[in-house]
Amino acid sequence: MAGALVTSNDAADSVPDWPLAYGKLIPPLVGGIRFEYAHRVIAGIVVILTFLLAIWLTFAKLAGRRAAKPLGWLALLLVLAQAGLGALRVEEIHPIVSATAHATLAQIFFMTLVGLSLYLSPWWQKDSSWLEDRKSPGLRLLATLTTLAILAQLILGAAFRHGAFGIDPHLAGAAVVTVMVVWAGRTAKSRFGGNADLRRATIFLHSFFGLQILLGFAAWYAVRVLATQSAQPTFLYVTLTVAHVLGGALTLAASVIFTLMTFRLIPGPAAEAQSVHSAESAGALR
Ligand code: HEM
Numbered sequence: 001m002a003g004a005l006v007t008s009n010d011a012a013d014s015v016p017d018w019p020l021a022y023g024k025l026i027p028p029l030v031g032g033i034r035f036e037y038a039h040r041v042i043a044g045i046v047v048i049l050t051f052l053l054a055i056w057l058t059f060a061k062l063a064g065r066r067a068a069k070p071l072g073w074l075a076l077l078l079v080l081a082q083a084g085l086g087a088l089r090v091e092e093i094h095p096i097v098s099a100t101a102h103a104t105l106a107q108i109f110f111m112t113l114v115g116l117s118l119y120l121s122p123w124w125q126k127d128s129s130w131l132e133d134r135k136s137p138g139l140r141l142l143a144t145l146t147t148l149a150i151l152a153q154l155i156l157g158a159a160f161r162h163g164a165f166g167i168d169p170h171l172a173g174a175a176v177v178t179v180m181v182v183w184a185g186r187t188a189k190s191r192f193g194g195n196a197d198l199r200r201a202t203i204f205l206h207s208f209f210g211l212q213i214l215l216g217f218a219a220w221y222a223v224r225v226l227a228t229q230s231a232q233p234t235f236l237y238v239t240l241t242v243a244h245v246l247g248g249a250l251t252l253a254a255s256v257i258f259t260l261m262t263f264r265l266i267p268g269p270a271a272e273a274q275s276v277h278s279a280e281s282a283g284a285l286r
């Protein structure tokens, strides 16, 4: 959100240098500098917290969840790369590309932390029986494609927001995401409607997605109408566009959770083959 406030307030070029700001640790906090500088401070705190998380995961006892250890270091790598892209944007090196890549990596970093949180949660650890998905395409695949479609849509949104091209690809992306979200949701309902956890995850995904479509029209109004009425970004313009960026992140988070839940609850082909094999051996023993 702090990053989106920089973009929406047109404050990306308010501080010309990095890592210092106007050659100082604390620059004069006026105009766009307030947004850009606050974003850097918050980014610094996020880097420190991610570093602590990686260290904590390395030494924590994580029986059955050991994959979290490298994920902590991956998150740190991503956030450092994110700061690097932020610095490229400040130095105005290919600003459209660096700003779009910066907005995209922010979402990938966020996805990693959301996934890590679910993986470390008590829900992931609790004993639950497998759900059988015998139909094709499988729900795991549909959920994964939905998450990828939303990520692609965020990239198209960022490229549009930073001036790489017009809104058409982003509108086409919204149509694809709509199809995927509805398809995955209906499939989850028709095959596993009785599973309360999956139902809740689908409701979250549909709610954030619906809200995001509405915010999309609001952001469009902000860009097409509000932005032409005033030389400076108005409060309403900033609120609507930042809300749409935030809504994008929340829709992605809901989809990541939904997808990981399908992977946790529905066995993959390897696990299925193993369970058939053990059932056959048990039969032979009897
Ligand atoms: C934790 C690390 C960081 C995260 C998660 C992050 C995230 C973001 C996000 C989400 C945006 C909004 C993009 C958009 O609205 O399209 C943004 C914008 C921006 N960030 Fe960061 N950022 C981080 C670190 C940094 C750092 C260290 C710098 C400076 C060196 C920086 C400089 C900028 C600039 C200049 C913009 C505005 C880009 C534009 O409008 O063209 N960021 N950031």
Ligand code: HEM
Pocket (backbone or CB within 6 Å): 008, 103, 104, 150, 153, 154, 157, 158, 159, 160, 161, 162, 167, 170, 171, 174, 177, 178, 209, 212, 213, 215, 216, 217, 219, 220, 221, 223, 241, 244, 245, 247, 248, 249, 251
């Ligand atoms: C699932 C559907 C959608 C998602 C996930 C989504 C996501 C996003 C994201 C994340 C951004 C900003 C990216 C960034 O810079 O970091 C964006 C920009 C934008 N989106 Fe969407 N969007 C969706 C649908 C729509 C729809 C239906 C419309 C219009 C009717 C729309 C209009 C816009 C506009 C106008 C911007 C640019 C805002 C600006 O320049 O400040 N979006 N979208």
